Amino acid sequence: MMSAIIDRTMTFGAGRERPAVRETSTAPVARQTAPPARSGAVPADPGVWSRRLRNAATVVLPPVIVTAFFLLIWEMLSSSQGAVLPAPSQVVTDTWELIVNPFYDHGGNDVGMAWQLLASLERVAYGYALAVVAGIGLGVLVGQSTWAMRGLDPLFQVLRTVPPLAWLPISLAAFQASNPSAIFVIFITAIWPIIINTSVGIRNISQDYVNVARVLRLNGYEYFTKIMLPAAAPYVFSGLRIGIGLAWLAIVAAEMLIGGVGIGFFIWDAWNASMLSDIVLALVYVGLVGFFLDRLVAIVGNWVTRGTQAG
Amino acid sequence: MTSYLSIEHVHKTFGEGPTATEVLRDVDLHVERGEFLSIIGHSGCGKSTVLNIVAGLLETSTGAVILDGKEVSKPGPDRSVVFQNHSLLPWLTVRDNVALAVDKTFKGKKSAAERREWVNATLDMVGMGHALDKRPDEISGGMKQRVGIARALAMEPKVLLMDEPFGALDALTRAHLQDEVMRIQSDLGNTVLMVTHDVDEAVLLSDRIVMMTNGPAATIGEILEIDLPKPRERLAMADNAEYNHYRAEVLRFLHERHKNPESEAA
Ligand SMILES: Nc1ncnc2c1ncn2[C@@H]1O[C@H](COP(=O)(O)OP(=O)(O)OP(=O)(O)O)[C@@H](O)[C@H]1O
Ligand SMILES: [Mg+2]
Numbered sequence: 001m002m003s004a005i006i007d008r009t010m011t012f013g014a015g016r017e018r019p020a021v022r023e024t025s026t027a028p029v030a031r032q033t034a035p036p037a038r039s040g041a042v043p044a045d046p047g048v049w050s051r052r053l054r055n056a057a058t059v060v061l062p063p064v065i066v067t068a069f070f071l072l073i074w075e076m077l078s079s080s081q082g083a084v085l086p087a088p089s090q091v092v093t094d095t096w097e098l099i100v101n102p103f104y105d106h107g108g109n110d111v112g113m114a115w116q117l118l119a120s121l122e123r124v125a126y127g128y129a130l131a132v133v134a135g136i137g138l139g140v141l142v143g144q145s146t147w148a149m150r151g152l153d154p155l156f157q158v159l160r161t162v163p164p165l166a167w168l169p170i171s172l173a174a175f176q177a178s179n180p181s182a183i184f185v186i187f188i189t190a191i192w193p194i195i196i197n198t199s200v201g202i203r204n205i206s207q208d209y210v211n212v213a214r215v216l217r218l219n220g221y222e223y224f225t226k227i228m229l230p231a232a233a234p235y236v237f238s239g240l241r242i243g244i245g246l247a248w249l250a251i252v253a254a255e256m257l258i259g260g261v262g263i264g265f266f267i268w269d270a271w272n273a274s275m276l277s278d279i280v281l282a283l284v285y286v287g288l289v290g291f292f293l294d295r296l297v298a299i300v301g302n303w304v305t306r307g308t309q310a311g
Numbered sequence: 312m313t314s315y316l317s318i319e320h321v322h323k324t325f326g327e328g329p330t331a332t333e334v335l336r337d338v339d340l341h342v343e344r345g346e347f348l349s350i351i352g353h354s355g356c357g358k359s360t361v362l363n364i365v366a367g368l369l370e371t372s373t374g375a376v377i378l379d380g381k382e383v384s385k386p387g388p389d390r391s392v393v394f395q396n397h398s399l400l401p402w403l404t405v406r407d408n409v410a411l412a413v414d415k416t417f418k419g420k421k422s423a424a425e426r427r428e429w430v431n432a433t434l435d436m437v438g439m440g441h442a443l444d445k446r447p448d449e450i451s452g453g454m455k456q457r458v459g460i461a462r463a464l465a466m467e468p469k470v471l472l473m474d475e476p477f478g479a480l481d482a483l484t485r486a487h488l489q490d491e492v493m494r495i496q497s498d499l500g501n502t503v504l505m506v507t508h509d510v511d512e513a514v515l516l517s518d519r520i521v522m523m524t525n526g527p528a529a530t531i532g533e534i535l536e537i538d539l540p541k542p543r544e545r546l547a548m549a550d551n552a553e554y555n556h557y558r559a560e561v562l563r564f565l566h567e568r569h570k571n572p573e574s575e576a577a
Binding site: 214215227233 | 366367368385386387388390391392394396398400402403411412415416
């Protein structure tokens with residue numbers, strides 16, 4: 001049975017701005033696009049501004065306070081005798097050159113952090129793009145055809161549990177080159193949630209829409225573009241979002257093994273050179289980039305699926 | 312005998328073998344062009360099944376549906392449906408929902424400009440001309456149902472099929488839309504087949520009321536001709552003796568001869 005297991009386990013941290021993607025009918029009708037018709041006299045009201053400030057404060061303050069507190073504890077723990085991990089202040093001092101010169105290029109692996117990240121992002125972009133195309137295609141097939149689902153689903157359910165790095169030796173053997181192998185690992189990691197969520201989305205298309213399509217005598221292409229894609233879009237995007245997260249998780253690990261320019265190998269290299277501060281800086285960047293990738297897909301998803309959640 | 316729309320000895324059984332349920336047995340009905348027919352009966356007796364068979368969304372087990380001399384076996388734009396829950400596509404605007412139907416039906420018969428004009432005209436007709444660019448989640452239930460009716464009418468169907476079109480609406484909105492449908496039907500002369508639970512609605516709108524017996528194996532129990540002049544005024548009907556007589560006939564059929572403990576007329 002196709003289930004959105006991955007969907008459930010992976011979106012828990014990100015469920016803030018969008019409720020469950022599963023039931024279109026239960027989604028709240030919160031995203032009204034039409035602004036209330038209010039004419040003039042908005043900025044003059046001091047109450048509005050103080051309220052806005054207070055709202056901003058309640059959103060911004062907690063994370064700032066918690067982060068500051070966390071850094072403080074870290075600083076204190078690391079400045080005690082015999083601490084292994086460098087303190088935050090130490091990290092900044094050690095890596096200042098890397099922070100202020102993200103774009104230097106001394107040839108070979110010795111390039112700035114921005115280049116390292118961009119190299120990783122490039123691999124992710126290729127692998128993920130392939131996964132999106134193939135994943136949506138296979139998801140549509142499995143969602144549409146009971147026969148295809150019976151045949152492919154067991155295979156998918158087994159393959160999707162294979163850890164990303166386990167694919168690396170096979171892909172190295174197949175491609176005989178490190179870069180395509182890394183791209184393949186990204187592809188094979190990101191594709192499962194995309195396939196599974198797309199097919200669940202297609203299976204969940206309301207019979208009402210199918211009846212509308214039948215009464216209007218929509219042909220296959222019209223049905224695909226006018227009904228199937230928009231109806232399944234919320235599910236597809238939840239799969240895309242999980243997929244990008246997994247892809248970014250996998251790239252760091254894969255690059256540690258394949259070497260070359262890339263944030264993963266940068267971390268491995270720093271570890272071999274015992275430069276813990278460099279590792280800490282790289283982890284911060286990895287986290288931030290992962291966060292922005294997730295937001296990016298979420299924003300595109302919200303934009304594309306606006307209006308499709310209520311009915 | 313050749314009628315505009317003939318439902319000829321239709322049987323319908325769902326499932327096979329031991330789990331098979333016979334839902335319809337020998338439903339035979341003949342509808343003339345321009346007639347307004349209501350189908351009334353207890354919940355679960357098979358009203359929607361009859362309508363869906365005419366729409367082509369369901370196949371008959373035996374028997375046939377013939378419209379304007381041709382047998383129907385699959386859905387088509389000559390039999391448009393107003394669904395109970397409106398079934399508008401939430402990702403399209405009001406205009407695009409209707410335009411999808413119009414473009415599909417009249418491609419090659421009307422120019423793009425004519426089709427656009429026609430979309431606007433039908434939406435105007437149901438009083439939704441002011442909300443063309445709204446999405447379904449931005450308008451009320453009654454408005455959605457209006458758009459659903461506009462979408463169905465815009466296809467200029469030979470038969471308009473409505474499955475409890477006003478069932479989900481509050482009484483006031485429902486009355487309003489009933490009046491609107493009466494007006495449009497008398498203007499355009501559509502042939503209409505409507506499923507309803509509402510006795511007043513059936514008597515007010517119909518030329519004939521088809522009363523179905525209880526399932527399983529439901530069939531047509533009685534057909535009541537409503538011989539009231541049109542247009543009919545809702546308020547005038549309240550103390551019209553004939554109207555009340557027809558009303559009582561339907562109630563008698565539903566509550567005395569074919570009792571169903573689980574259901575009341577809506
Ligand atoms: N696809 C199906 N498979 C099996 N049984 C079905 C199917 N569709 C309908 N039925 C059965 O056929 C019977 C008639 O259903 P139908 O929907 O036509 O009733 P209805 O008169 O429209 O009821 P309501 O007034 O509640 O809408 C019901 O007992 C229902 O359970
Ligand atoms: Mg029904």
